[in-house]
Amino acid sequence: MTAWNAVAESVVAGVGLVARPAGLPDGEVWFDYKARLGPRGYKYLPESCQYLLAAAREAQAGHPAGLAPYGEERCGVVVGTNSAVAALHAEIEQTVRSEGIGALSPMTTPFFSVNLVAAKLSTEYRLKGFNLTVTSPRVAGVEALHLAAHELAGGRGDAVLAGATEAADPHAGRAVPESGAAVFVLRPAGTAVPPGGAVLRTALRFLPPAALSAAAGRGRAEWIVRETLDALCAERPERPTVPVRLVTDGSPVAELVTAAVRAWAPDRVSVPVAAPHAGALAPVQLLAEGLRAADPGPRLVVTAAGPGNLAFALTSPAAAHDTPQT
Amino acid sequence: MSGNEGRPEVRVTGIGAVSCLGPGADAFWAGLRAPAGPPAAVPGLTERVPDALAYQVPGRWPADGAPGRYGRTTEFALHAAREAVADAGLDADEIADMAVVIGTAGGETGERDGVAPGEAGRSEQDWSPTFPVASAVGGELGAFGPNISVSNACAASGYALSVAMDLVRRGEAETVLVGGAESLAWVPLAAFSRLGVNDPSGCRPFDLGRRGTVFGEGAAMLVVQSARAAAGRPGYGRLLGTAWSCDAHHPTSPDPAGRQLVRVAEEALREAGLGPDAVDCVIPHGTGTRQNDVVEATVLREVLGGRADDVPLFSLKAFLGHSAGSAAAFAAVCAALMARHGELPANVPLVEQDPECPLWLPQAGAVPLDRPTVLVNAYGFGGNNFSMVFGGEAR
Numbered sequence A: 001m002t003a004w005n006a007v008a009e010s011v012v013a014g015v016g017l018v019a020r021p022a023g024l025p026d027g028e029v030w031f032d033y034k035a036r037l038g039p040r041g042y043k044y045l046p047e048s049c050q051y052l053l054a055a056a057r058e059a060q061a062g063h064p065a066g067l068a069p070y071g072e073e074r075c076g077v078v079v080g081t082n083s084a085v086a087a088l089h090a091e092i093e094q095t096v097r098s099e100g101i102g103a104l105s106p107m108t109t110p111f112f113s114v115n116l117v118a119a120k121l122s123t124e125y126r127l128k129g130f131n132l133t134v135t136s137p138r139v140a141g142v143e144a145l146h147l148a149a150h151e152l153a154g155g156r157g158d159a160v161l162a163g164a165t166e167a168a169d170p171h172a173g174r175a176v177p178e179s180g181a182a183v184f185v186l187r188p189a190g191t192a193v194p195p196g197g198a199v200l201r202t203a204l205r206f207l208p209p210a211a212l213s214a215a216a217g218r219g220r221a222e223w224i225v226r227e228t229l230d231a232l233c234a235e236r237p238e239r240p241t242v243p244v245r246l247v248t249d250g251s252p253v254a255e256l257v258t259a260a261v262r263a264w265a266p267d268r269v270s271v272p273v274a275a276p277h278a279g280a281l282a283p284v285q286l287l288a289e290g291l292r293a294a295d296p297g298p299r300l301v302v303t304a305a306g307p308g309n310l311a312f313a314l315t316s317p318a319a320a321h322d323t324p325q326t
Numbered sequence B: 001m002s003g004n005e006g007r008p009e010v011r012v013t014g015i016g017a018v019s020c021l022g023p024g025a026d027a028f029w030a031g032l033r034a035p036a037g038p039p040a041a042v043p044g045l046t047e048r049v050p051d052a053l054a055y056q057v058p059g060r061w062p063a064d065g066a067p068g069r070y071g072r073t074t075e076f077a078l079h080a081a082r083e084a085v086a087d088a089g090l091d092a093d094e095i096a097d098m099a100v101v102i103g104t105a106g107g108e109t110g111e112r113d114g115v116a117p118g119e120a121g122r123s124e125q126d127w128s129p130t131f132p133v134a135s136a137v138g139g140e141l142g143a144f145g146p147n148i149s150v151s152n153a154c155a156a157s158g159y160a161l162s163v164a165m166d167l168v169r170r171g172e173a174e175t176v177l178v179g180g181a182e183s184l185a186w187v188p189l190a191a192f193s194r195l196g197v198n199d200p201s202g203c204r205p206f207d208l209g210r211r212g213t214v215f216g217e218g219a220a221m222l223v224v225q226s227a228r229a230a231a232g233r234p235g236y237g238r239l240l241g242t243a244w245s246c247d248a249h250h251p252t253s254p255d256p257a258g259r260q261l262v263r264v265a266e267e268a269l270r271e272a273g274l275g276p277d278a279v280d281c282v283i284p285h286g287t288g289t290r291q292n293d294v295v296e297a298t299v300l301r302e303v304l305g306g307r308a309d310d311v312p313l314f315s316l317k318a319f320l321g322h323s324a325g326s327a328a329a330f331a332a333v334c335a336a337l338m339a340r341h342g343e344l345p346a347n348v349p350l351v352e353q354d355p356e357c358p359l360w361l362p363q364a365g366a367v368p369l370d371r372p373t374v375l376v377n378a379y380g381f382g383g384n385n386f387s388m389v390f391g392g393e394a395r
Helices: A033-037 A047-059 A086-098 A115-125 A140-153 A209-213 A215-233 A252-264 A282-291 B025-032 B072-088 B092-097 B133-141 B153-169 B186-194 B259-272 B290-307 B324-341
Strands: A008-019 A075-080 A130-134 A159-166 A180-188 A198-206 A244-247 A269-273 A299-304 A309-317 B011-019 B053-055 B099-103 B147-150 B175-182 B218-225 B237-246 B281-283 B373-380 B384-392
Touching (some): A008 A140, A008 A159, A047 A180, A115 B153, A140 A180, A180 A282, A198 A215, A198 B147, A209 B133, A215 A299, A282 A309, B011 B324, B072 B133, B147 B153, B153 B218, B153 B237, B153 B324, B153 B373, B153 B384, B175 B324, B259 B290, B259 B384, B324 B384
Parallel strands (some): B099 B147
Antiparallel strands (some): A159 A180, A198 A309, A299 A309, B011 B237, B175 B218, B373 B384
């Protein structure tokens, strides 16, 4: 049997967030790579890569020597994205049609490969343990946090830069394009939670959309959501009070999950992201914003995507519990 | 015999494939034992990018030619997935519990070819994600287990194999459908041309005259299971060890020092509980790009030590081209079939082997193998490195 109560745990030891300010008019410039990264060496990177580097730099602000003390082969990178290079793809394709391949920039073209965005992060900080890019629709950001936690738990590293980055997808249609990045410094579960840090617990689930048309399938799906929420909050003191934020897309999968979560946590559910987003940044951004709040408390973010992907993430800030020292 | 006793077993009980050699694992194996065909022009693109050739899946996809719900990559993946699930003999409950992990470098990038920004996408929600393959396969099969999409360039399905193995070893899933899928798209082929790494003649790894790689397409899938779930089923072998590393060196070129490539192979062997003496054959990454093949040859000589001249290599991409994110899964399916048939097929004959790649590539005929231990390498842009040790069994 699949272990429906499986949860990954890690410790957040740094948070970086690069987000478009809310309410900014379309077309307004909000990010200056020179100011955030420096004047040289970053001009030809895709926007998603610039955002990621800036968020990673911010996440390591509390680590004066960066991750170097852990050793370069003991540090990894895991990034989730859906649309990091979608705009670059559109530009390359249009250039090939209109001007030919000779007009393609040799500096930018390699980034057609979506994993190069995360790879640049490894190169920037010489992190050689591993570098992983994940891309599940709308949940890839939490997917990255989850797999990073498992790599740490499996002993394959001592520190990981993990998170999400997106740049506006020109094919977003009616969905909301995403721009920005959120990066966490993650350490193995059981290590000390630093000030401003948190225990992070995550879970990934999947609900086949077609199965939800039958009562048996709906029942199984609702049970999976409840089991996962229980497992995520098992033995957590915040279990009875933790507020839940939903990131949904209006799909039948999202409707089922919304109902199941509301039944599990009556009066504690908000839906800050109800319009479909063309990316996987929103849930990680919500987690990062929660940890950067003036008085951070526990926060549970549940993401449900039409193709069937679900992601659950619970942050328990340092002040919310005792943590063993290592 | 592996030395990784104590770790939960991860057994391969089903395989499926769609490639330029045709649909189905049988067609795949038959194609590897026949003369390799040449790559062909890509309609609409080769007129603009003359060296953009590819090893293409024959026929129309979906098979009935009607516009389907899914893109070409997903159609390949679904075909290979259904074959693998049937081959493993999974029942309805096992499929419903199954996890799905699929690696793809480009996903459905090709579905956007010729679609101007602002035009409607395929999905009813009006945004078609570029990487829907794993979700679509899980949805079509009705698999409620974890569903993960990995996109580490040309090593993507290798990373997927690692993730799948970990799911089984952690006890999170008894059965995982794992593999890779890729279809041709304008952007990667044009980009490779701009970077000067397309070979206009064909994919010729380790040949002195090679000029780069040639894209391929298709899907390769495996069903992997815990020992408990696999009990009583005929199997192909076990995933014994996998490892990752990152060069952190250059966007597109491997670190010529090869340190991280050596490390990843040695860590995979260590996880398998084996030393280099146990390796019976190697399916290298071997793309046909000048630097990659030389670096990999140097790495293999270091990893295999004194046995480097005696361990046969099977250069799979000479048959399939470089199928990008699905390449490692094709190598894994190939390893399974080598175990099943007890042989390493003859390699595509080289015109002249590169003296800087002093490895044994048998070309005169098949090499018998008895329950081989196979080392599989897959490397991707960004210095993303993967190695795996597969322990073959008689089926």
